[in-house]
Amino acid sequence: MAQPVVKQIVLASRPKGLPAAANFRLEEVPMPKLPGGGLLLRVLYLSLDPYMRGRMDEAKSYAKPVDVGDVMEGESVCEVIASDRAGYAVGDTVLARTGWRTHAAWDGAALRKLDPKQAPITTGLGVLGMPGFTAYSGLYIIGKPKAGETVAVASASGPVGSLVGQLAKMAGARAVGIAGGPEKCRYVVEELRFDAAIDHRAPDFAEKLAAACPKGVDVYFENVGGAVWQAVLPLLNTYARVPVCGLIAQYNVSGQPAGPNLLPATMRAVLTKSLTLRGFINVEFAAEHYPAFLKTVSASIADGRIRYREDITDGLENAPTAFIGMLEGRNFGKALVRVARP
Amino acid sequence: MAQPVVKQIVLASRPKGLPAAANFRLEEVPMPKLPGGGLLLRVLYLSLDPYMRGRMDEAKSYAKPVDVGDVMEGESVCEVIASDRAGYAVGDTVLARTGWRTHAAWDGAALRKLDPKQAPITTGLGVLGMPGFTAYSGLYIIGKPKAGETVAVASASGPVGSLVGQLAKMAGARAVGIAGGPEKCRYVVEELRFDAAIDHRAPDFAEKLAAACPKGVDVYFENVGGAVWQAVLPLLNTYARVPVCGLIAQYNVSGQPAGPNLLPATMRAVLTKSLTLRGFINVEFAAEHYPAFLKTVSASIADGRIRYREDITDGLENAPTAFIGMLEGRNFGKALVRVARP
Numbered sequence: 001m002a003q004p005v006v007k008q009i010v011l012a013s014r015p016k017g018l019p020a021a022a023n024f025r026l027e028e029v030p031m032p033k034l035p036g037g038g039l040l041l042r043v044l045y046l047s048l049d050p051y052m053r054g055r056m057d058e059a060k061s062y063a064k065p066v067d068v069g070d071v072m073e074g075e076s077v078c079e080v081i082a083s084d085r086a087g088y089a090v091g092d093t094v095l096a097r098t099g100w101r102t103h104a105a106w107d108g109a110a111l112r113k114l115d116p117k118q119a120p121i122t123t124g125l126g127v128l129g130m131p132g133f134t135a136y137s138g139l140y141i142i143g144k145p146k147a148g149e150t151v152a153v154a155s156a157s158g159p160v161g162s163l164v165g166q167l168a169k170m171a172g173a174r175a176v177g178i179a180g181g182p183e184k185c186r187y188v189v190e191e192l193r194f195d196a197a198i199d200h201r202a203p204d205f206a207e208k209l210a211a212a213c214p215k216g217v218d219v220y221f222e223n224v225g226g227a228v229w230q231a232v233l234p235l236l237n238t239y240a241r242v243p244v245c246g247l248i249a250q251y252n253v254s255g256q257p258a259g260p261n262l263l264p265a266t267m268r269a270v271l272t273k274s275l276t277l278r279g280f281i282n283v284e285f286a287a288e289h290y291p292a293f294l295k296t297v298s299a300s301i302a303d304g305r306i307r308y309r310e311d312i313t314d315g316l317e318n319a320p321t322a323f324i325g326m327l328e329g330r331n332f333g334k335a336l337v338r339v340a341r342p
Numbered sequence: 343m344a345q346p347v348v349k350q351i352v353l354a355s356r357p358k359g360l361p362a363a364a365n366f367r368l369e370e371v372p373m374p375k376l377p378g379g380g381l382l383l384r385v386l387y388l389s390l391d392p393y394m395r396g397r398m399d400e401a402k403s404y405a406k407p408v409d410v411g412d413v414m415e416g417e418s419v420c421e422v423i424a425s426d427r428a429g430y431a432v433g434d435t436v437l438a439r440t441g442w443r444t445h446a447a448w449d450g451a452a453l454r455k456l457d458p459k460q461a462p463i464t465t466g467l468g469v470l471g472m473p474g475f476t477a478y479s480g481l482y483i484i485g486k487p488k489a490g491e492t493v494a495v496a497s498a499s500g501p502v503g504s505l506v507g508q509l510a511k512m513a514g515a516r517a518v519g520i521a522g523g524p525e526k527c528r529y530v531v532e533e534l535r536f537d538a539a540i541d542h543r544a545p546d547f548a549e550k551l552a553a554a555c556p557k558g559v560d561v562y563f564e565n566v567g568g569a570v571w572q573a574v575l576p577l578l579n580t581y582a583r584v585p586v587c588g589l590i591a592q593y594n595v596s597g598q599p600a601g602p603n604l605l606p607a608t609m610r611a612v613l614t615k616s617l618t619l620r621g622f623i624n625v626e627f628a629a630e631h632y633p634a635f636l637k638t639v640s641a642s643i644a645d646g647r648i649r650y651r652e653d654i655t656d657g658l659e660n661a662p663t664a665f666i667g668m669l670e671g672r673n674f675g676k677a678l679v680r681v682a683r684p
Contacts, residue, residue, distance in 0.1 A: 054614075225609055244613050250606045259601015263608055264592045267567055270621040271586050272396075277619040279612040 004031040007316055008101035011066045015056055018252045018327060024320040031103060038107035040082035043098055044342050047075045047125035048323045048335040053251040072100040075130065077121050095124050100319055102339055126334035127308040128297060130282060131159035136293045137285040138221055138243035139164050142278045147172030149218035154178040154228045156188045156197060159334035164221045165194045166306045176212045178228055180329045191307055206231040225249045233269050244279040252327065309333030346373040349658055350443035353408045357398055360594045360669060366662040373445060376424040380449035383420035385440055386684050389467035390665045390677035395593040414442040419463045437466050442661055444681055468676035469650040470639060472624060473501035478635045479627040480563055480585035481506050484620045489514030491560035496520040496570045498530045498539060501676035506563045507536045508648050518554050520570055522671045533649055548573040567591045575611050586621040651675030
């Protein structure tokens with residue numbers, strides 16, 4: 001009988017600019033043993049997130065990079081297939097940072113259990129997981145939108161942006177989304193009920209964004225950088241807040257970017273408009289705010305005030321292509337890989 | 343008998359880059375009459391401050407620009423020479439926004455009175471005035487230095503920077519100053535008792551700054567921008583706070599600055615280090631914090647914990663030259679013009 005194997009995707013080489021398929025390699029390794037006091041996990045869904053691009057570079061981001069030859073990092077929804085740990089039974093569904101693989105041994109800290117009866121398990125990687133809490137904490141703790149203010153967010157059909165706008169609406173603010181292409185823009189307005197959505201690919205994008213924000217922008221939730229930031233900057237009101245949670249537009253830029261130097265204009269705006277720019281990673285706020293987030297957002301999904309969308313790719317071997325597509329904005333909704341059928 | 347005249351300095355033309363003498367014009371106008379319910383003021387000391395450079399440009403900064411032909415804006419210490427207002431007697435010393443002139447009619451709101459017995463009246467324009475409160479509010483309300491942290495500030499021998507460092511020391515933090523030239527650096531360490539002072543003109547400035555901040559920088563009080571910001575950026579610790587109160591290095595830059603584009607690197611640092619950049623103008627905090635500021639800083643001057651230095655130029659006609667010199671960093675201490683002898 002053939003030995004059971006684990007499939008995993010490792011970083012084959014560091015990308016220059018946008019990653020290519022050749023930067024990844026599919027490997028097979030022997031199935032690990034159940035660790036004493038631990039769990040053996042079968043990965044059902046792998047989450048694909050923009051932050052993973054940073055881990056592929058050598059430079060330290062907010063976490064140490066993945067070494068060449070190591071398994072790509074990532075969070076997944078898993079089924080417990082063997083347990084030597086009290087409180088976890090075979091068949092339980094858990095969230096774990098397994099990385100890009102089909103199975104994993106887990107001897108680490110406690111894992112969050114998911115109740116498949118309460119919400120679809122994939123939401124633990126999206127609207128009820130890290131992306132959802134990123135939106136919630138950045139918007140409510142840093143952005144602090146007030147009723148009547150205007151909140152703008154890019155990647156508005158994605159897992160973070162979509163929740164930012166819907167939470168902004170719940171706070172009584174005007175929500176203006178930025179998305180790539182008419183289909184996503186339609187979804188943002190019709191399904192997610194933002195007040196407006198602007199296609200950043202339109203040649204008159206900046207003018208349209210300004211027209212959609214007649215009273216300026218009080219909170220800009222920054223997850224892209226680049227040209228969108230340049231369009232938002234002149235619209236920011238005095239005392240505007242800018243939670244900075246991602247800069248996907250510049251993740252694939254290598255080397256020193258050519259001029260003009262846009263830093264002085266941004267700093268001038270920070271000064272003259274008394275802006276707050278605040279970078280953050282959701283874990284900073286988790287201990288204090290995660291329970292309230294889960295409660296608020298679960299309830300709002302249940303009563304229909306919050307909607308979400310997933311973009312699922314089948315098969316671990318297709319994760320690199322799906323990941324590259326996400327960096328280019330080709331996903332439509334939270335990017336997931338179905339590694340195994342539950 | 344000759345009619346008494348008022349001398350005043352008006353904006354003759356808008357500067358391109360560093361202002362020149364030709365951008366200013368000395369005028370004589372008739373002495374105003376005492377306004378009903380108001381005061382007639384004789385200016386004793388005029389304050390010269392970096393923000394005035396912004397007022398000379400056409401673009402709106404945080405206040406509207408001075409129109410060509412109008413008197414340059416500014417705050418001064420004045421003697422009341424005629425009064426039709428209860429509570430103000432001839433001979434009183436007051437602070438007023440008279441602009442660059444020898445005399446002014448004042449029919450406006452209440453003025454802050456200075457008690458020459460309590461502190462030298464010039465301090466009302468410096469350590470006990472707007473620059474002092476800028477340092478106090480930016481450092482304590484935005485920067486929030488904790489004991490053992492490192493606070494860095496440029497223009498460390500100037501009215502804002504010198505107080506930032508001394509207030510940082512009072513909070514138990516390490517104070518690292520940046521100043522132009524060995525004489526100012528010596529003053530910052532020996533007189534102001536900063537822990538270190540680095541000459542930004544030194545060819546190995548960035549290396550020396552790094553060496554002076556062995557535990558990184560937790561609060562960088564930004565008042566210059568430019569090359570100093572580039573040297574500070576890699577030293578900033580996670581969760582560092584950057585009150586942005588001025589950008590004197592870029593005030594005289596006209597047109598779009600040449601590359602490389604330094605914005606992506608700054609935004610990346612904001613993101614990966616969870617930085618807070620917060621622009622501010624001191625008046626935002628005045629209602630709530632000015633009384634505490636006056637109390638704390640007055641007491642600390644009295645007991646010798648806070649020291650200050652003034653750079654006084656004689657004669658209103660020399661104000662433009664002194665102002666240009668200040669923008670180039672040639673002043674040593676708070677820049678003032680003695681318009682008349684008290």
